[in-house]
Amino acid sequence: MLTDSDNRRGRWGQDRRLEFIDTRLTWLGRINRKELTEFFKISVPQASLDLAEYQARAPSNVIYDRNEKAYVATSDFQPILIDGGSARYLAELYALSTGVIGPDVSFLGWTPTADVVRHPTRMVSPSVLRSVAHAIRERESLSIHYQSMTRPEPTARVISPRAFAYDGFRWHLRAYCHLRDDFRDFVFARILNLAKASEQKSVPHVDVEWERELSIVIGPNPLLDDNRKRVLALDYGMANDRLVLKTRQALAFYLLRRLGLDKSMDQPPEEQQIVLLNREDLVPFLPQLQKRSERMSQSL
Template structure:
């Protein structure tokens, strides 16, 4: 591999030029194990001579990755193939496949090529109005305030809030704005779907404190439910990719409760193994951040 040339084609310059086509070659070799010139000409609307130049460039930079098979009239990945331009991980492939299946990503923007028949479990849509998102992004970028009319679950009537948005969060089902609420004088999460109106304001007159809960990193440690049989615990460990019957999941303090709810371990009392196959192993360490985990009889967290 020629490092100086590799760094050159990885440069952001010419993102839709040859560097992008080299990434395309890399991706098709990784997941389909083959490609020919027509794959390049069809996808990028380039000439056959240009496609030949791209393939020659790829072979020059990664000579052990592919070879031409004259019997099939196509380039095939060699056993020594290692991706050099694409992020050829299962997580990346499945995330892109997920986006293609939901039609969030158009096929003409995906390098995956032929994909298997796929479907996913649909969830109720929690839409985010484009104008709300645009103004929120502007407020974060320019450190301005947002005036929102917000419907909280805890109050029957909506209220006016002045917030200084700082970050966006996703709990696995819905997006929210995390920002400093000038009414409550604390950081709060504001679900986009509960915002009845939103307008972009001026830079905050008062200095906004740091969001310590966002900056604080925590670990959530889960394991198989102890009441499961040895064989069942082994299956659960495989399902979650556990090591030594444990899985450590890093998260932010500001998102830890959402994660615990998503895992089904946010209550103070573990549920029976028939209802919940995993348990929270570091409950005591997290009680200070999630009072809902405290045993009511102990008085902790009150």
């Protein structure tokens, strides 16, 4: 007799195979039984059942082509189980290209030849990562020695980790620093050692800068000619020469820095092709913008 857990495993197994079918039809436009049997190590009858189940769920998505001996996506095909957007496909292609995942776990099947620009990887110790993840889950405080860029020697601190964040180049953790009495960002590689704090500290319930959402509004540099503005609008998917990017306040300056918008507009338009349209609105939340502008004007 099958138990509830057995039933769940069975449904989960077929659900994953149906996602596999949906993925192959989305990106390759076809699938056959052999692909299912080889990837999942299942029998031909089981593969036939899975394909029949998919057809029952989405009868207008697929037809069987006797010449190709394969199930082929129709002209009306729409994915029913996966995100068919380009971002998901390119993220998986990136993971495949960098070796983060192997072809044996990817549902994509055939992919075009691809490579990525390599850049130095900021180190994250697995033991530190595990300890921090555990502290976030259990709401614990940690004693650490941290090497900042502003001090020659490491400082002893007690922190209460709350979240992970990625700035486009490196992962860091968001934590309440009991030395500074504030929420701060800590780069993993600069944590020299850590242990569970002997005394668990109280933490403010809300990290305002983490919870507050800001709108970053960008557009083509107004000094560019109309043709180049149109090209940039296409590149970034702008509407009326504007694109609004939503981000947490705690991550906003990282976003601006990555876009090259953390400084005032003083570069030739061919180099600074996009500009920040709502700089003044952001200064109350990102005072770094004002400080950098002031420093640059003083240096002129």
